[in-house]
Amino acid sequence: MVNETLMGDEAIALAAVHAGLSGAFAYPGTPATEIMEYLQELAARVAAGTMPGEQFVAQWCLNEKTAYEDALGASFAGRRTLVSMKHVGLNVAADPFVNSGLVKVNGGLVLVVADDPGMHSSQDEQDSRWLADFARVPCFEPANQQEAYDMTRQAFDLSEKYETPVMIRITTRLAHSRSVVSLQPARAMNPIKKPAPGMDWILMPAVARRRWKLVLERQRKLEDLSSGFACNTYTKGDKKLGVITCGLALQYYLENLDDYQVQRGQAPTHLHIGFYPMPTDRIRELYANCDQILVIEEGYPLVERLLRGIIQPGKKIMGKETGEIPYDGELSPDTVRAALGLSPHQGLAVKELIPPGRPPQLCVGCPHADSYNALKEALLGYPLHAVTSDIGCYTLGALPPFNAIETTVDMGASIGMARGASEVGLIPVVAVIGDSTFYHSGLSNLIDVVSHNTDVTVLILDNDTTGMTGAQPTILPSSRLEPVLKGIGVAPEHIRVIRAHKNEHDKNVAVIKEELAFKGPSVVVLVRECLEAIKKARKA
């Protein structure tokens, strides 16, 4: 048996290849980015002949929705496919994801979603398991790197057997931690084989009604499967406490188990959940056998809420809703220790000297800094104005020394919010967005701006990369941006392409001022390559 040290993200990527992957699709987003990065590295090894196997495709896409739809097409073709994204990316892909629950999946279709509890690099800590439940799509939640590998392989089998997409839900800590994984032999890809004749991929109402009934039947079968599934383990112990752990939460529980046994004489009765839908029979068994229940899960209280619909009320159920586990943030060995009623560990005391976290910053010499300096000066003549912005390194323009932007909500929102504010009278309004985010979701908002001739000045900070996630290539090169803007109808004289550099500061201020004064749609493209991207290219 071969062993390899892998990050959670890498274990999933390698497992997909070993499961006979033909095509993988993604948009970068922490903590999921390294799945596609590793897939591309593996694909390059196959191309170079240093890794055995057939050549598979591993591509960055415009956004998570297009990536998911690419995966649907690959499944339609009978091939195995993986699509990966961060949790908020699944909001963008929610339309294809939820509806894909109703089609008769052909080649194995596995969606990996990496949630970010604690919001290390995200705007919220939503829990993707709720979307799996909502779409009636089965979901694996691995507890370590080995399970990430094993469950990814199982997910492809389950997807083909039950003709459903399968979600794998991981969180930051698993995505970005490493341990040794033992690997299984690779298998061949599926041949191209279209679905059997029928209407199982045409979700018009008559078909969708039939498919939905089948999905609901399938859900009952999956619930039965879940109760007996090896991923969901039941361990008898002390009846005073029944503990339910989910995914990675298992590790924090195990970290404290020895101490618990020493202090209480016996381990709790324990149900671990690594696969959903909920193992209803097992949950009823645990509830019947224990005096009270503690639910330890990373994210939102999904199991804690759902189990109340499975059991008869009466016994005490503890978790996030009742405060034993903190509702927000990541779990830790210490929060779980407290929930188990064990005395806290202590290290050296924190000194008063320590200010709160060190805020991240733009790199020294970053073109965004020059863009913000020019924008701030251009806006000096407008006591009332607004600057909306977006998601990327330039979000750091919200912090000192810039304090240059006022909003960051979701990918592409800068242009839509600027348009809405302008239409109701807040003028001038500037939308600041990066090139990758512009293509991801900003372009459609800009079409609204153009079609309504809204008075908005858009600043596209074009650094020719997706910087924040580690400099992945933008879906189109810089050279295509101007033709795209012209093509949707931005007046050519109000497309101003300038170089984001401090040497051009005065000129850039003048250009932005001119476009602020113009009553209509204008786009200023501030061009200079990301320093990280230059460094990365040098290394390669």
Place this chain on the structure above:
Amino acid sequence: MKYDIVLCGVGGQGGISVSVVIARAAMAEGLKVKQSEVHGMSQRGGEVLAHLRLADKEPASPTIPLGGADLIISFEPLETLRYLPWLNAKTGLVISATKPLINMTGYPDLAKLQAELEALPNKLLFDADAVAREAGNVKAANIVLVGAASRSLPLKEESLKTAIRELFGRKGEAVVAANLKAFDYGRTANS
């Protein structure tokens, strides 16, 4: 056997390489390793934290419990203080670079910071940048810290050196030699 290490510093200081070198050396000696990092936004000059757990049986949690760390290796003195709650209060050792990286408002008074570090029970404090410069490679302060840590790590000196050779091998012999030299200088660095 269990040995838990907190690695801390500021984005871009090379903390991940330190984690990789120690992890590889530990695995070569047959230990089980869990290595946890935070990527993404934190890399942009924010604080960076890695947890590294070495044990003879697979550690459960990817992160170290409060008071559980046997060693803090820190690239920056303020970050050293930030992670003290993770250090074993009795036996834990701090190996810290002393040169502050002030890229924020509200950085504490340097004399007070120094006094707090000096008051630590078990410590090795030195200017890792200066030692790296002496060793002829200003970029190798991270490997200087590995060298300093090698005096306390439950690992053989040679395993760590082999890991350094592996990590830097593809960058050529000169880079390997420079990092091995930085390691040796760190190994004999005084507080």
